[in-house]
Amino acid sequence: MTAELTGSTALVTGATAGIGRATALRLAALGASVVVHGRDGTRGAETVDEIAAAGGRARYVAADLSRPEEVLRLAAEAGEVDVLINNAGIYRFAGTPDSTAEMFDAHMAVNTRAPMLLVGALAPAMAARGHGSIVNLSTGAATTLFRGAAVYGASKAALELLTRAWADEFGARGVRVNAVAPGPVHTPGTDDMGGETLRMIARNTVLQRVAEPEEIAEAIVFLASSRASYITGAVLEATGGRLAIG
Numbered sequence: 001m002t003a004e005l006t007g008s009t010a011l012v013t014g015a016t017a018g019i020g021r022a023t024a025l026r027l028a029a030l031g032a033s034v035v036v037h038g039r040d041g042t043r044g045a046e047t048v049d050e051i052a053a054a055g056g057r058a059r060y061v062a063a064d065l066s067r068p069e070e071v072l073r074l075a076a077e078a079g080e081v082d083v084l085i086n087n088a089g090i091y092r093f094a095g096t097p098d099s100t101a102e103m104f105d106a107h108m109a110v111n112t113r114a115p116m117l118l119v120g121a122l123a124p125a126m127a128a129r130g131h132g133s134i135v136n137l138s139t140g141a142a143t144t145l146f147r148g149a150a151v152y153g154a155s156k157a158a159l160e161l162l163t164r165a166w167a168d169e170f171g172a173r174g175v176r177v178n179a180v181a182p183g184p185v186h187t188p189g190t191d192d193m194g195g196e197t198l199r200m201i202a203r204n205t206v207l208q209r210v211a212e213p214e215e216i217a218e219a220i221v222f223l224a225s226s227r228a229s230y231i232t233g234a235v236l237e238a239t240g241g242r243l244a245i246g
């Protein structure tokens with residue numbers, strides 16, 4: 001039996017860790033040839049080796065997405081891409097008086113500008129071929145107040161607006177653009193925040209627990225695949241259910 005994504009190429013940004021890594025493994029298991037992106041070459045090689053060991057196809061491309069010229073080089077090195085997962089992201093928390101210009105610019109550069117540049121570089125070719133799928137990683141904090149996460153949430157709220165704009169811009173030519181908004185997920189990035197912050201966020205979920213990266217990857221892969229063929233411009237919440245009062 002031919003796997004669902006056989007013959008397609010997927011670029012997953014931030015695939016050296018967490019949600020991106022789990023998504024790369026899942027896309028490869030479904031037959032996609034995966035371009036694994038990140039900055040950490042050791043973890044990039046580990047992800048590629050794990051995909052190969054499971055019988056899949058992958059290669060690693062390094063790029064610092066805070067630098068526009070590196071984003072465009074990544075797009076060029078990725079080549080013809082059918083599936084783009086804009087997953088790489090940063091999240092730093094601070095009150096507004098402590099939110100510096102550098103912090104604001106870093107969030108907008110990696111979380112918002114890099115996806116915009118990748119879509120601008122890759123979506124026209126998808127549209128010319130008449131098919132393609134893009135999934136952006138947002139967050140529950142883009143639409144619900146999460147104290148201390150204003151800058152992070154704003155960078156992702158902008159990405160949700162761009163998701164709808166891109167869905168419109170490329171939809172008539174066969175390219176679907178959606179977003180997944182996760183709640184708390186165990187990843188190397190959130191491990192750095194300390195377990196109590198993550199558990200506190202999890203107490204405000206209906207499911208009362210933190211997600212594993214593989215659970216978010218399933219939502220991403222669904223939207224990326226033709227199983228979601230009539231879904232575009234949508235933000236799929238994978239938040240474990242949001243509670244007003246935890």
Ligand SMILES: NC(=O)c1ccc[n+]([C@@H]2O[C@H](COP(=O)([O-])OP(=O)(O)OC[C@H]3O[C@@H](n4cnc5c(N)ncnc54)[C@H](OP(=O)(O)O)[C@@H]3O)[C@@H](O)[C@H]2O)c1
Nearest residue numbers: 014016017018019038039040064065088089185187188189
């Ligand atoms: N984890 C959560 O609870 C959660 C919740 C909601 C939304 N999200 C979103 O989900 C996405 C993934 O989160 P995660 O927790 O899995 O992340 P993570 O564990 O912190 O890993 C981040 C990934 O992004 C890459 N990255 C970060 N900055 C980069 C830069 N300047 N240039 C290139 N690559 C860069 C990292 O690459 P290297 O390590 O190789 O440098 C790494 O692969 C993010 O967009 C995040 O906002 C996460």
